[in-house]
Amino acid sequence: MSGTGRARAGAGALVLAMLLGGCIPHIEEPPQRYATAPREAPPPPRARDQHVSALPSSPPAWEAHPAAASARSVAASTVVVRPGDTLGRIADRAGAGVLAIARANGLAPPYAVTPGQRLTIPGGRYHVIQRGDTGIAIAQAYGVPWSDIVDANGLTPPYLLRAGWRLLIPGGGPAGAAPSSAAQRAAAFHLDVEDLVTGSEPAVAANHRPARPSKSPARVLASTTPVETPARLVGGFSWPVRGRVITAFGPGKGGVRSDGIQIAVPQGTPVLAAADGVVAYVGSSIPSLGGLVIVKHGDGYTTVYGNAKKLLVQRGQSVRRGQEIAVSGETGAATQPSLHFEIRKGRDPIDPLGKLAGSS
Numbered sequence: 001m002s003g004t005g006r007a008r009a010g011a012g013a014l015v016l017a018m019l020l021g022g023c024i025p026h027i028e029e030p031p032q033r034y035a036t037a038p039r040e041a042p043p044p045p046r047a048r049d050q051h052v053s054a055l056p057s058s059p060p061a062w063e064a065h066p067a068a069a070s071a072r073s074v075a076a077s078t079v080v081v082r083p084g085d086t087l088g089r090i091a092d093r094a095g096a097g098v099l100a101i102a103r104a105n106g107l108a109p110p111y112a113v114t115p116g117q118r119l120t121i122p123g124g125r126y127h128v129i130q131r132g133d134t135g136i137a138i139a140q141a142y143g144v145p146w147s148d149i150v151d152a153n154g155l156t157p158p159y160l161l162r163a164g165w166r167l168l169i170p171g172g173g174p175a176g177a178a179p180s181s182a183a184q185r186a187a188a189f190h191l192d193v194e195d196l197v198t199g200s201e202p203a204v205a206a207n208h209r210p211a212r213p214s215k216s217p218a219r220v221l222a223s224t225t226p227v228e229t230p231a232r233l234v235g236g237f238s239w240p241v242r243g244r245v246i247t248a249f250g251p252g253k254g255g256v257r258s259d260g261i262q263i264a265v266p267q268g269t270p271v272l273a274a275a276d277g278v279v280a281y282v283g284s285s286i287p288s289l290g291g292l293v294i295v296k297h298g299d300g301y302t303t304v305y306g307n308a309k310k311l312l313v314q315r316g317q318s319v320r321r322g323q324e325i326a327v328s329g330e331t332g333a334a335t336q337p338s339l340h341f342e343i344r345k346g347r348d349p350i351d352p353l354g355k356l357a358g359s360s
Helices: 087-094 098-104 135-142 146-153 182-188 193-199
Strands: 072-074 077-080 118-121 124-128 166-169 244-247 261-264 270-272 277-283 291-298 301-311 324-328 338-345 348-350
Touching: 077 087, 087 098, 098 118, 098 146, 098 166, 124 135, 135 146, 135 166, 135 182, 135 193, 146 166, 146 193, 193 277, 193 291, 193 301, 193 338, 277 301, 291 324
Parallel strands: none
Antiparallel strands: 072 124, 077 118, 124 166, 244 261, 261 338, 270 324, 277 291, 291 301, 301 324, 301 338, 338 348
């Protein structure tokens, strides 16, 4: 089971899906003149489930490339748009982030501004995204929930970050203040499925595009290589396994909520991709879910397959509906051989039984 969905931000949608379709929004990039701050020693890797087997692969990007807590404080202010200004230029002068300013002023892409317009500059700590940074690594660096950073900046699917953008980091004291060590801040960060769905992809460098998916599980991408994901969902969803649903979606006994369904199946049952997509995560970083695969399908849809004992795919691999991606087991917190299965729309988990073909 994963964490519950959280309140969502309103205005300021990114529309980064345009990146994936070959069109980049017209937002002026801040000049690349920021020196990368010295990086603290990375936090120790999280324990892996020893009962899960997987293909040789790179470590998760947030472990291989920890972010530096190098945010700078910006005072809240109001500015007047000058002739020739773009939102990027205004953000650069203020030292703030385009996304946070757009959200604070209710601006939608392409974030057009007009001379004489008054804009609110949100005050706070701003982190300059470096190439290879992930949302998870940024959240770990500051000991702040990634979902809070998503809300503060109005991030939306597909949650791709761009190197050079500034993210508003909510909470905390003055910029640069280190209330604890990197390891202590990382320990305060609790990874959940939502984080993997929205914050596991490395930032795209300026003038670069994500890597194209590969059909082969033999390709091993570097941890910091971002991957292109589908823009559109093709077809509907099919059952990843056939078995008895032993845990329903939503609130359960003792107030515990399930963000998916638990399907009882024999040990060693093939786990099939529910729809065409691209593998976004493979591993066992969430103890309760054991062997875990996450696939992105386009239109904001993501599927999650947990408690597997064998993982058969790689991050960045394209998969087809009905393709075997894992083997079921009893890993993580599973109390019997079964599969944990979720469907998410954006950050929100939805009841899979409302989407799976043949569900009554």
